[in-house]
Amino acid sequence: MIAQTLDIVTTAAILYAVATGLLLVFGVMKIINFAHGGLMTLGGYAALVTTQAGWNPWLAIPVAALFGGVAGMAIERFVVRPLYARPLDAILATWGLSIIIGQVITIAFGRGVQFTQAPLSGTLDLFGESYSAYRLALVGIAAALGLALTALLQGTRLGLETRAVIMNEDLARGLGINSALVRFLTFTLGAALAGVAGALITPLSSVDPNMGVPWLVNAFMLVLVSGASLLSLLVACLVLGGAQVLVATHFSPVLGGLTIAVLAAVILRIRPKGFARD
Amino acid sequence: MTESRRLSLILAAAVLALAAIFAGPYVLDTYSVNVLTRSLLYAAVALTVDLLWGYLGILTFGQSVFFACGAYAAGLVFTHMDFTPGNAALALALGIGAAVFTAAIVGWLAFWHGASALYASVITLVLPIVATQLLYSGGTFTGSSSGLSGFTSFDLSTEAWFWLAGSFLVAMTTLAYIFVQSDAGRLLVAVRENEQRCKYLGLNTSRLKIRVYLACAVIGAVAGYIYAAYAMVVAPELAGFVFGTELVIWTALGGRGTLLGPVFGALIVDYESAQLSGNFPFIWQLIIGTVFVLVIVAFPRGLLPMVFDLPRRLLGLVRPRGDVARPARVALATLATLDAAQTQGAEVGNGPALAVTGVAKRFGSLTVLDGIDFKARAGELVSLVGPNGAGKTTLMRCIADGAERSAGTIIVNGHDIGSRPPEACVAFGVGRKFQMANVFETLTVAECLQIARARHARPSLWRRANILPLPEAAMHVIATTGLDRQLSTPAHLLSHGLKQALELSMVLALEPRVLLLDEPTAGLTKTERMQIGAILIDLTKKQGLCVLLVEHDLDFVREISSRVIVLHQGRIVLDGSVEEVVASELVKQVYAGSGHAGIAHETAPKTGGQEVPA
Numbered sequence: 012m013i014a015q016t017l018d019i020v021t022t023a024a025i026l027y028a029v030a031t032g033l034l035l036v037f038g039v040m041k042i043i044n045f046a047h048g049g050l051m052t053l054g055g056y057a058a059l060v061t062t063q064a065g066w067n068p069w070l071a072i073p074v075a076a077l078f079g080g081v082a083g084m085a086i087e088r089f090v091v092r093p094l095y096a097r098p099l100d101a102i103l104a105t106w107g108l109s110i111i112i113g114q115v116i117t118i119a120f121g122r123g124v125q126f127t128q129a130p131l132s133g134t135l136d137l138f139g140e141s142y143s144a145y146r147l148a149l150v151g152i153a154a155a156l157g158l159a160l161t162a163l164l165q166g167t168r169l170g171l172e173t174r175a176v177i178m179n180e181d182l183a184r185g186l187g188i189n190s191a192l193v194r195f196l197t198f199t200l201g202a203a204l205a206g207v208a209g210a211l212i213t214p215l216s217s218v219d220p221n222m223g224v225p226w227l228v229n230a231f232m233l234v235l236v237s238g239a240s241l242l243s244l245l246v247a248c249l250v251l252g253g254a255q256v257l258v259a260t261h262f263s264p265v266l267g268g269l270t271i272a273v274l275a276a277v278i279l280r281i282r283p284k285g286f287a288r289d
Numbered sequence: 290m291t292e293s294r295r296l297s298l299i300l301a302a303a304v305l306a307l308a309a310i311f312a313g314p315y316v317l318d319t320y321s322v323n324v325l326t327r328s329l330l331y332a333a334v335a336l337t338v339d340l341l342w343g344y345l346g347i348l349t350f351g352q353s354v355f356f357a358c359g360a361y362a363a364g365l366v367f368t369h370m371d372f373t374p375g376n377a378a379l380a381l382a383l384g385i386g387a388a389v390f391t392a393a394i395v396g397w398l399a400f401w402h403g404a405s406a407l408y409a410s411v412i413t414l415v416l417p418i419v420a421t422q423l424l425y426s427g428g429t430f431t432g433s434s435s436g437l438s439g440f441t442s443f444d445l446s447t448e449a450w451f452w453l454a455g456s457f458l459v460a461m462t463t464l465a466y467i468f469v470q471s472d473a474g475r476l477l478v479a480v481r482e483n484e485q486r487c488k489y490l491g492l493n494t495s496r497l498k499i500r501v502y503l504a505c506a507v508i509g510a511v512a513g514y515i516y517a518a519y520a521m522v523v524a525p526e527l528a529g530f531v532f533g534t535e536l537v538i539w540t541a542l543g544g545r546g547t548l549l550g551p552v553f554g555a556l557i558v559d560y561e562s563a564q565l566s567g568n569f570p571f572i573w574q575l576i577i578g579t580v581f582v583l584v585i586v587a588f589p590r591g592l593l594p595m596v597f598d599l600p601r602r603l604l605g606l607v608r609p610r611g612d613v614a615r616p617a618r619v620a621l622a623t624l625a626t627l628d629a630a631q632t633q634g635a636e637v638g639n640g641p642a643l644a645v646t647g648v649a650k651r652f653g654s655l656t657v658l659d660g661i662d663f664k665a666r667a668g669e670l671v672s673l674v675g676p677n678g679a680g681k682t683t684l685m686r687c688i689a690d691g692a693e694r695s696a697g698t699i700i701v702n703g704h705d706i707g708s709r710p711p712e713a714c715v716a717f718g719v720g721r722k723f724q725m726a727n728v729f730e731t732l733t734v735a736e737c738l739q740i741a742r743a744r745h746a747r748p749s750l751w752r753r754a755n756i757l758p759l760p761e762a763a764m765h766v767i768a769t770t771g772l773d774r775q776l777s778t779p780a781h782l783l784s785h786g787l788k789q790a791l792e793l794s795m796v797l798a799l800e801p802r803v804l805l806l807d808e809p810t811a812g813l814t815k816t817e818r819m820q821i822g823a824i825l826i827d828l829t830k831k832q833g834l835c836v837l838l839v840e841h842d843l844d845f846v847r848e849i850s851s852r853v854i855v856l857h858q859g860r861i862v863l864d865g866s867v868e869e870v871v872a873s874e875l876v877k878q879v880y881a882g883s884g885h886a887g888i889a890h891e892t893a894p895k896t897g898g899q900e901v902p903a
Binding site for chain 1: 426541572
């Protein structure tokens with residue numbers, strides 16, 4: 012029971028960390044960044060490079076953010092910017108970028124599955140259960156990410172401008188907000204978050220050139236049911252991630268893998284706003 | 290070019306393509322024939338992606354699933370049962386059945402009234418993921434991750450399979466080509482361009498989308514069946530997301546909305562992949578990915594239109610400018626006037642043409658309309674006046690779409706509209722002209738008008754009509770405004786006034802009983818305005834229409850209305866004859882914007898139990 016609760020909480024935390032970057036980009040730019048999976052892969056390989064260089068595994072997180080952020084800047088400038096008026100095309104173009112990232116990584120690192128060193132190993136005793144320390148640490152990291160983003164959006168001038176662009180871009184532009192700059196920074200931040208997410212999940216699984224793709228669809232569905240709110244994303248991650256854990260343990264892991272996508276599709280059919288409030 | 294000439298040209302091209310297919314095995318090596326057989330079948334699926342995405346505007350990632358339906362039906366039947374002609378037919382039927390069943394579920398999920406384009410894409414994205422997982426978890430029945438192989442199949446030579454796949458592709462492409470060029474096919478583009486206008490023209494766009502989707506599923510399933518029978522191996526990747534996106538990539542590279550582009554895109558890329566991926570697997574994928582991104586960003590029309598444009602551009606360099614005018618679009622030859630006795634067919638009914646009772650509209654805590662009660666008879670021209678923000682347009686919207694209002698009932702021609710969608714309201718006799726001219730921008734004037742008639746005259750699936758019969762009223766507007774001289778002009782090139790006139794004639798072509806006009810004369814000259822006014826009076830007097838008109842020009846209102854309703858802050862403050870309203874002190878106050886509190890006070894008792902005689 013306790014183990015299952017911990018499973019649900021940690022799964023939700025991982026999903027949250029994976030989906031925030033996508034949510035940010037979708038909220039501000041109304042664009043689904045299908046390169047998110049590719050950027051996660053990039054972050055995973057950044058972690059691999061870091062640990063192979065013998066650095067502290069925790070350093071993988073800033074390194075991955077740097078890799079993702081720099082790639083994000085280039086993507087926004089050259090690919091996404093011309094496609095603001097064509098959101099469906101932006102999905103396709105960013106998917107194409109995902110392919111490019113995957114192939115470049117394959118050429119550089121080979122096709123094989125590789126493993127990184129986890130920054131935390133072993134288990135922690137919690138409520139009488141011994142549970143993976145790294146998974147527990149992820150809950151803290153995801154919470155820190157969520158809080159930092161909330162603080163950024165609610166407490167800074169850039170955050171205020173970003174929220175203005177989210178609500179009414181034309182008006183925001185009319186008030187002298189440089190919405191192109193807001194978009195550029197948002198995309199860069201979203202891409203950096205994707206990189207961080209990639210680095211965070213690598214100790215749990217392995218690193219391969221297509222590692223980001225399975226996460227992409229789940230993250231995408233979570234974002235769609237959450238609208239543009241970090242809070243409803245948290246709710247969505249807990250509910251749908253929880254459902255995934257329950258289905259996977261009580262029915263079959265295969266069905267568990269489908270839970271988020273199918274449930275989210277049904278939720279959107281019944282309530283197009285999903286978990287978002289009015 | 291006559292209609293039969295056009296069709297015979299298409300058929301002649303198809304025969305040429307068949308001849309090329311027939312010659313294929315004699316000029317190609319065995320390896321290429323083998324690879325191309327597969328590519329030809331993939332191309333048939335890419336064709337369905339183009340129909341859905343290029344023409345109908347539905348970006349679909351899941352066409353691979355229908356291919357897999359057909360393929361797995363063959364694989365499963367031939368593996369678990371003996372291969373007999375009867376079982377082969379059974380497998381084909383099962384494959385098509387499974388595809389249709391799946392497509393029906395997807396259609397129900399993705400194409401309901403109000404679903405966004407993004408949501409439809411999301412559903413088609415989830416579909417292949419679900420399908421692959423189900424195939425993985427099928428154990429020995431579906432062969433799990435390794436799929437099924439080693440089953441017996443039709444005993445045909447390599448050449449015969451090539452001919453079969455090629456003929457199938459040519460047949461499907463020809464049919465699709467004839468369809469998209471037909472009157473019915475033009476509806477697809479109309480839905481892509483402006484789904485809202487289609488609904489308000491009485492077209493059930495959800496049903497149209499589902500039908501096209503089902504047809505595409507069947508094509509995919511048959512292609513998959515041929516594939517499995519030929520390759521004698523099926524794998525879960527056939528249903529996968531990656532194959533689904535590859536189909537989209539081929540379509541985008543070839544040129545969406547061209548049919549031939551995606552077919553050649555699929556053939557060339559898949560064939561070259563097989564040739565090159567052995568030596569440079571990752572580089573090849575990298576090149577495809579890069580070209581794909583480049584095409585999406587810089588050449589969204591794809592590569593085929595560029596290839597076709599090239600000779601024209603070269604000609605343009607040689608010949609003097611202006612000589613190479615774009616070929617004029619084949620226009621409808623003529624308009625015709627329908628006999629007045631045949632139009633406005635919907636029964637007038639006994640009661641009022643329009644009865645609005647207790648209608649309210651709220652956005653959250655904001656009340657935009659409250660306690661709206663009025664009735665209007667056939668033959669009445671009721672003007673709705675009031676300052677900006679009074680709720681006039683919102684009221685129009687509530688009458689034309691059953692899902693809009695928050696409370697109250699609306700009865701049109703004796704039919705309670707309930708919460709029915711706009712196309713059902715149109716069937717009851719509602720015709721709505723929007724405030725901003727709302728037409729199909731890329732279609733020509735004639736095409737726009739024809740789509741407006743699609744509800745009455747079922748468009749042909751393979752032919753193009755060259756005579757367009759229109760009701761007298763629509764013809765009158767067209768002739769008065771001079772639109773009849775611009776029949777082959779794309780709507781986006783029209784002036785604002787002509788667009789307004791075009792939309793008005795489109796709405797009149799619906800033969801409505803209750804006509805909702807939101808500032809129909811905005812942007813028209815004084816003369817045009819008076820002509821439209823005369824037409825409206827004519828419609829109400831002679832044809833017995835009930836017209837509800839939103840108008841700011843009080844002189845115009847005075848001239849044509851039989852009754853005026855004044856709306857202010859979401860309530861009816863006055864409902865009476867033109868004279869009463871013009872003389873009213875209240876109306877002057879409302880328009881002058883003074884004394885809001887006073888008005889609210891004065892009207893409060895009035896709106897309570899008021900029942901203004903119609």
